[in-house]
Amino acid sequence: MLSSRTPGRRQNTQQRPTRIGLLLCGDVHDDLQPRFGNYQNCLVKRLQLDNPGAEIRTWRAWKGELPGDVRDADAYLVSGSPASAFDREHWIEQLGRFIRGAHSAHRRLLGICFGHQMIHQALGGRVERTAGWGLGVYPVHLHQRISGLPDSRPVALYAMHRDQVVVPAEGFELLGGSKFCPYYLTRHTDRVLTIQGHPEFTGDFFHQFLTVAEAKFDEKALAQARRKMRDSDDGEVTCQMLNHFLLGMNETRRKA
DSSP states (O other), X not given: OEEEEXXXXXXXXXXXXXXXEEEEOOOOOGGGHHHHOOHHHHHHHHTTOOSTTEEEEEEEGGGTOOOSSGGGOXXXXXXXXXXXXXXXXXXXXXXXXXXXXXXXXXXXXXXXXXXXXXXXXXXXXXXXXXXXXXXEEEEEEESSOBTTSOSSSOEEEEEEEXXXXXXXXXXXXXXXEOSSOSSXXXXXXXXXXXXXXXXXXXHHHHHHHHHHTGGGSOHHHHHHHHHTOOSOOSHHHHHHHHHHHHTTOOTTSBOO
């Protein structure tokens, strides 16, 4: 387990920082780390968690590391991964049990890509392999107005997945989706939020990733993803929304 306390003094000595646990399920490609850092760095920076209001602890779930107690953090982020949620690997089974325990203990849970799928599968939903890749930016329509996100056009985020949720877990509300990926953005009360896309990815990172990992994808998917590369996307505002969720600010509530 890795631990880091974000810099800066507490602004209010009466209130402790929110303890956020990063459950990492993979890492940034080795060739990209000198430029972009590891996955922990990426998530902390993009979700603006390097502030006095957050205390970050990190567990490498894909290496068998998990908190000893679900109460070790107030909120947990389950990250993306090259693995599939339905893989029969011991660490994935362990992670599923931990998610169920954290949910029962009323911890906040945020899932990104693989994490989105893992949360649904662990809580009774179903994840399956699709016919093709969801690679690059594809439009996602919001079914509700969410503070901070665009409401006059589809949301644009980078994505990289072949698996997706086909049956959501019981009690989840659908916030947004597309024809290709109907269950893209979901919520369970104010305690669980899951998203299929990668708001933590920037265009520069995604472009470099396609270069180092192009052998993983078919030529058609690569060409389509590169055609849809954008000068701007909604990653930054989506990361701000996720930041508010992790810190307990409930920014996913429906707009009045």
